[in-house]
Amino acid sequence: MSEDQHELIVSVSPHVRSDESVQRIMWMVSLALMPAFAASIYFFGIKALVVQLVTIAACVGFEAATQKMVGRPVSITDGSAFLTGLLLGFNLPANIPLYIPVAGAFVAVTITKHLFGGLGYNIFNPALAGRAFVLISWPKAMTTWMEPVKSITSMDAVTTATPLNIAKMEGIGKLVEKFGGASSMYGDLFFGGVGGSLGETSAVAILIGGAFLLVRGYITWHIPVSFIATVAAVAAVTGNDPAFHLLAGGLMLGAFFMATDYVTGPSTRKAQIVFGIGCGLLTMLIRLKGGYPEGVMFAILIMNCFAPLLDRGMRAKTFGAVEKKKEAAA
Amino acid sequence: MKTGTFERGTHPPDNKALTAAKSITEAKVPSRVIIPLSQHIGAPCAAKVAVGDMVKKGQVVGSADAFVSSPVHATVSGKVVAIAPFPHTMGRDIPAIVIENDGMEEWAEAIKEHSDWASLDAAALRDMVKAAGIVGMGGATFPTHVKLSPPKEKKIDCVILNGAECEPYLTADHRVMLEEPGAVVNGLKILMKIAGVSKGYIGIEDNKPDAVAAMEAVTKGDSSIEVYSLKVKYPQGAEKMLIKAIIGKEVPAGGLPMDVGVIVQNVGTAVAVYEAVRYGRPLLERVVSVTGRGINETKNLKVRIGTPLSQLVAECGGFKYDTGKVIAGGPMMGMAQSNLDSPVIKGTSGLLVLDPEESETVAHGPCIRCSRCIDACPMGLQPQMLSVLAEKGFYEEMKEYDLMNCFECGTCAYVCPAKRPIVQWVKLAKMSLARK
Numbered sequence: 001m002s003e004d005q006h007e008l009i010v011s012v013s014p015h016v017r018s019d020e021s022v023q024r025i026m027w028m029v030s031l032a033l034m035p036a037f038a039a040s041i042y043f044f045g046i047k048a049l050v051v052q053l054v055t056i057a058a059c060v061g062f063e064a065a066t067q068k069m070v071g072r073p074v075s076i077t078d079g080s081a082f083l084t085g086l087l088l089g090f091n092l093p094a095n096i097p098l099y100i101p102v103a104g105a106f107v108a109v110t111i112t113k114h115l116f117g118g119l120g121y122n123i124f125n126p127a128l129a130g131r132a133f134v135l136i137s138w139p140k141a142m143t144t145w146m147e148p149v150k151s152i153t154s155m156d157a158v159t160t161a162t163p164l165n166i167a168k169m170e171g172i173g174k175l176v177e178k179f180g181g182a183s184s185m186y187g188d189l190f191f192g193g194v195g196g197s198l199g200e201t202s203a204v205a206i207l208i209g210g211a212f213l214l215v216r217g218y219i220t221w222h223i224p225v226s227f228i229a230t231v232a233a234v235a236a237v238t239g240n241d242p243a244f245h246l247l248a249g250g251l252m253l254g255a256f257f258m259a260t261d262y263v264t265g266p267s268t269r270k271a272q273i274v275f276g277i278g279c280g281l282l283t284m285l286i287r288l289k290g291g292y293p294e295g296v297m298f299a300i301l302i303m304n305c306f307a308p309l310l311d312r313g314m315r316a317k318t319f320g321a322v323e324k325k326k327e328a329a330a
Numbered sequence: 331m332k333t334g335t336f337e338r339g340t341h342p343p344d345n346k347a348l349t350a351a352k353s354i355t356e357a358k359v360p361s362r363v364i365i366p367l368s369q370h371i372g373a374p375c376a377a378k379v380a381v382g383d384m385v386k387k388g389q390v391v392g393s394a395d396a397f398v399s400s401p402v403h404a405t406v407s408g409k410v411v412a413i414a415p416f417p418h419t420m421g422r423d424i425p426a427i428v429i430e431n432d433g434m435e436e437w438a439e440a441i442k443e444h445s446d447w448a449s450l451d452a453a454a455l456r457d458m459v460k461a462a463g464i465v466g467m468g469g470a471t472f473p474t475h476v477k478l479s480p481p482k483e484k485k486i487d488c489v490i491l492n493g494a495e496c497e498p499y500l501t502a503d504h505r506v507m508l509e510e511p512g513a514v515v516n517g518l519k520i521l522m523k524i525a526g527v528s529k530g531y532i533g534i535e536d537n538k539p540d541a542v543a544a545m546e547a548v549t550k551g552d553s554s555i556e557v558y559s560l561k562v563k564y565p566q567g568a569e570k571m572l573i574k575a576i577i578g579k580e581v582p583a584g585g586l587p588m589d590v591g592v593i594v595q596n597v598g599t600a601v602a603v604y605e606a607v608r609y610g611r612p613l614l615e616r617v618v619s620v621t622g623r624g625i626n627e628t629k630n631l632k633v634r635i636g637t638p639l640s641q642l643v644a645e646c647g648g649f650k651y652d653t654g655k656v657i658a659g660g661p662m663m664g665m666a667q668s669n670l671d672s673p674v675i676k677g678t679s680g681l682l683v684l685d686p687e688e689s690e691t692v693a694h695g696p697c698i699r700c701s702r703c704i705d706a707c708p709m710g711l712q713p714q715m716l717s718v719l720a721e722k723g724f725y726e727e728m729k730e731y732d733l734m735n736c737f738e739c740g741t742c743a744y745v746c747p748a749k750r751p752i753v754q755w756v757k758l759a760k761m762s763l764a765r766k
Binding site: 006007008010011012014015016017018020021022024025079089097118119120121220253262263265267268311314315317318319320321 | 399456585655656688690691705708709735757
């Protein structure tokens with residue numbers, strides 16, 4: 001090939017790019033949620049599958065429709081709407097009427113994400129904002145929990161309360177009694193055989209996914225560790241059972257998969273630690289003193305507002321900055 | 331042997347196996363050379379010859395009175411056939427002297443050997459470096475004699491030779507260290523003498539253990555020179571990162587290596603310094619790695635300055651495909667070329683030809699604030715904020731995020747999953763601010 005037949009492509013450096021992409025990140029995080037997805041079907045049966053599929057379909061559908069409406073390119077293959085659907089579904093009870101997840105998906109994707117500018121621009125975690133909306137709009141349906149059935153085909157729906165709710169209303173002693181002993185309670189909380197939102201009950205399934213994200217570098221320890229450690233510390237200081245507060249409710253899901261959302265959390269590592277501590281403090285404030293038994297969702301949504309401020313105030317040290325200051329002082 | 335590294339950075343595939351084992355061979359001397367009057371940072375040269383003049387190899391054909399400048403020389407003997415703006419690897423036309431080669435290879439009379447070079451004093455040596463037109467050959471092209479003339483209040487403690495060659499693909503410095511280790515060390519000793527220091531270091535990335543061994547062998551028993559094997563990480567070869575890795579000091583933001591008592595020179599520059607001092611030869615040729623998956627043969631060529639890029643492509647068997655990207659320099663900081671009539675200049679360390687797939691430009695998406703760029707930026711900046719502000723044209727605000735400390739190494743854009751053109755925006759912002 002002689003050079004005069006050769007077409008030259010010109011662009012600004014760098015001329016090589018890593019093979020990481022937004023699309024791959026979204027699908028990898030979705031993959032990391034698969035153990036919890038499987039656990040939800042194991043514990044809550046076919047109903048769990050139906051609720052989650054409807055939620056995912058609604059999120060992807062609203063993404064395509066909204067993007068078409070506002071004239072932006074449709075980007076449903078980037079996995080971001082799928083991931084929002086997965087997370088929103090995880091935050092719903094198994095026996096919820098199906099119009100509720102659809103309404104939640106609308107608020108999550110169309111309002112929280114796209115009306116704020118689309119991927120990368122939203123202030124609030126879309127799945128959590130969607131969940132907050134449906135919780136406030138349909139409080140009864142959103143807090144009618146199903147007893148785990150451990151059968152994929154079962155259509156039985158025996159309602160129950162979440163462990164956090166029982167602990168709040170009747171005291172932890174009563175809860176231990178219900179489980180027939182503390183070790184049995186911790187076991188059920190760890191493996192997920194308790195009432196609660198679909199994807200949050202099995203701590204072990206979430207930890208497997210969280211470990212995958214940590215090992216592959218999709219998230220770092222800063223937010224989950226500071227969030228979880230703060231919850232444990234507050235529980236210990238206030239005379240509550242730290243192990244119970246770690247395993248019950250949505251803490252694990254929130255700490256590994258929701259608070260770590262890139263877009264709505266801070267970007268600098270220092271700010272992420274403060275963000276995690278803030279999430280932990282607010283979670284425990286709500287759990288111990290608030291009207292709701294669980295506080296993870298509101299804690300993360302409130303901290304989302306502070307993310308840009310934290311980033312601005314807690315920047316990393318610039319190379320050569322220390323010497324410069326010394327010089328200025330001298 | 332000591333080791334060292336710096337904080338953050340990234341690991342692009344090094345692709346050096348394409349040329350690392352290939353000895354330096356002489357490129358064909360072109361039938362005409364194009365000598366740009368500006369091949370350095372600083373004042374451009376004025377032509378000192380006229381069209382029709384006969385010139386000899388090594389003769390000064392362009393110079394400037396300004397201190398921050400560097401003369402240019404005829405790299406062949408022959409006739410000046412044109413003095414006019416000519417395509418340049420920096421992307422715009424720049425005045426150049428075109429010399430038709432008469433094939434005689436006649437040296438200018440002024441070229442003199444100095445067998446007594448070891449006894450020359452610092453001032454004489456520095457003048458020789460200046461007269462030889464030596465500039466930073468790693469790619470920065472800053473005049474070497476200027477770096478060797480720090481203001482009196484800046485005390486220099488050591489000279490560091492940069493053999494990191496952290497740009498993927500490039501192996502020119504690697505081969506120079508393997509094939510001319512004696513010249514590298516002699517060059518370093520001359521640089522140390524000019525700087526008035528008794529300490530010299532050579533920093534090499536540890537993907538070149540043979541180069542580390544070669545440099546250790548020639549410096550054995552000489553306690554004034556230490557060889558450092560540096561962890562492979564981009565951009566280890568950036569001056570500031572090199573200094574941090576070897577002597578542990580951070581050049582202050584906005585400052586220069588001399589602020590921490592260091593002068594950094596590329597290993598190729600050291601060889602040029604030695605040849606200028608020992609043999610009186612100006613900088614007429616340099617080693618260029620011609621490499622990449624888009625060219626038929628890959629080579630490390632010793633090339634006359636002024637050789638058209640197209641000739642190097644022809645000498646390496648031509649292009650493999652009918653489309654691709656041709657880059658002067660490495661893939662992280664090199665310039666994509668739009669015209670292969672441009673000549674090799676003093677700072678051309680490589681000619682990289684990417685294949686069609688590698689050359690594809692991908693559309694960028696919105697920033698998802700994943701922090702990868704923050705974790706990778708060697709300067710500790712927040713490239714993600716710079717990119718978001720630049721996208722909206724908020725150039726003034728970018729200064730608050732240390733825009734001016736960015737040296738455009740491309741690490742952020744390399745790691746960005748949304749493929750955002752962060753370096754392009756940074757360059758644009760700096761240009762817009764400079765124009766104000």
